[in-house]
Amino acid sequence: MMTVSRRETRALRSSDDVVRVRQAVRQWAMAQGFSLVDQTKMVTAASELARNTVDYGGGGNVLLEALNEGSRRGLKLTFSDQGPGIADIELALRDGYTSGSGLGLGLGGARRLTNEFAIDSTPGGGTRVTITRWQCGDRR
């Protein structure tokens, strides 16, 4: 049985908010017992997606959820915006693809750094990206 032990929404409007979300994710990952490497991977993935939300989604928010399933603990982040959306998700996930000024590793990188990754977007209808990472990276 999976339960959510803690839940919080944070706004993402500016590049300062990206820093604040990074720090919040670090604290939550630490509280969930993540190893230093697992914390860093989750914070980095969060940083990529938070920046996307601010830069390309015109701002939005992130929902943080602390997950417990049996003895294993995880962290789930949902980034939502009401921006222009992504027309070709497959293309956007490919490394090196960028519509802006980044290296084009944001979405694909975030997917590689997490255990579960889901994206939901329609042109003109905003974007929602959900990532989950479990403690130790193992899926037992």
Next chain:
Amino acid sequence: MERIPILQMGPFLLVSIQVDMHDQLAMTLQDDLTEQIVKARAKGVVIDISSLEVVDSFIGRILGNMAAMARVLDAETVVVGMQPAVAITLVELGLSLPGIRTALNIEKGMALLRHKLDAGGHRC
């Protein structure tokens, strides 16, 4: 405005990033460093990131840009002190920072630059 300090040490510049940078701050650092290299006629730059707990693709790109601009201005760049967790994450992210020299700490970074300078060339 908040700024990352750039210190001069002989022919070299030392940048020690101690804070979790927001994007604008990183962009400012990039501009400041370029200006400083010209002003000080620096032959090398050591960027210490041992306090950075996160390097994402944006910061990675800024580091790459700074090294590339420095090279154009005839200065070699060494990034030092990357934490193991950050290195593992960057590799997983697909970012290997090509064209950037690295060293374990400031001392070794400085030694590397000095070695290059003594050898006459600064490209390898």
Next chain:
Amino acid sequence: MMSTLGKTRFPDIVNRCQPQLLADWVQNQLSAASFNNGLMRESELREQSRQFLHALGEAVEHGDLTDIEESHWDETREFLAAVSRSRALQGFTPNQTAMFVFSLKQPLFQLLRQELEKQPEALIDEILSITRLLDQLGLHTTEIYQKNREEIIYQQQQELMELSTPVVQLWQNILALPLIGTLDSARTQVVMETLLQKIVDTNAAIAIIDITGVPTVDTLVAQHLLKTVAAARLMGADCIISGIRPQIALTIVHLGVDLTDVITKATLADAFAIALQRTGASVAAAERA
């Protein structure tokens, strides 16, 4: 009181005829071909059977026979879990362990047939509900058995992982990581983190990863090695991979893995010599006095 519980005669039979049931059941188990005499003593079997019948008798007194997850079955389930664990240790197979419960059906049905001789329909109902119950309990022993096995395997994996990643300092500035055994992604993560942390701790400029003891290298393992090398390089240290056996070299080439950016040496000794040279040390034969 028992007869007021409703249609089923099961609680009545289990409790009233317990001595006879126990005797028949133990006899059955002892004579069954699947019972392995060498693994446990007859007295132990008799005691386990007695305790199980007792727990079963208590549980059925409380009514519902359909769902063993309910609380009045706690004691029975726990008892069976203990039986399952001890039998796993004694070397019984999961089938033999489940048979402990299933073998109760035969003596139980015989008793029922005598009791309900005149009521064939009631007999069928009883047999159905008892079968359902005993099947659940039998499967429960199998599940516990399986879980125990998994736990043991998991623990052994963890222990192996800790044992198998020794990072040793060969010289000032030079580390070596002799890898032995198969590399999977979980183990490689531990290897990678241990090595990189040790590089920071010792200020090592060069790390030698020796894979003489790694039996096979597939694409995934090769990629993990490359990732470790790349991460070390980001931190400012170089890696040398040594001990690549001929057949592994062949596989690497066939897989199309690009090792051109990585220094590779045939033996740990060669790698060490190169590492010494790079760190500015040299080796010379000392003159004997």
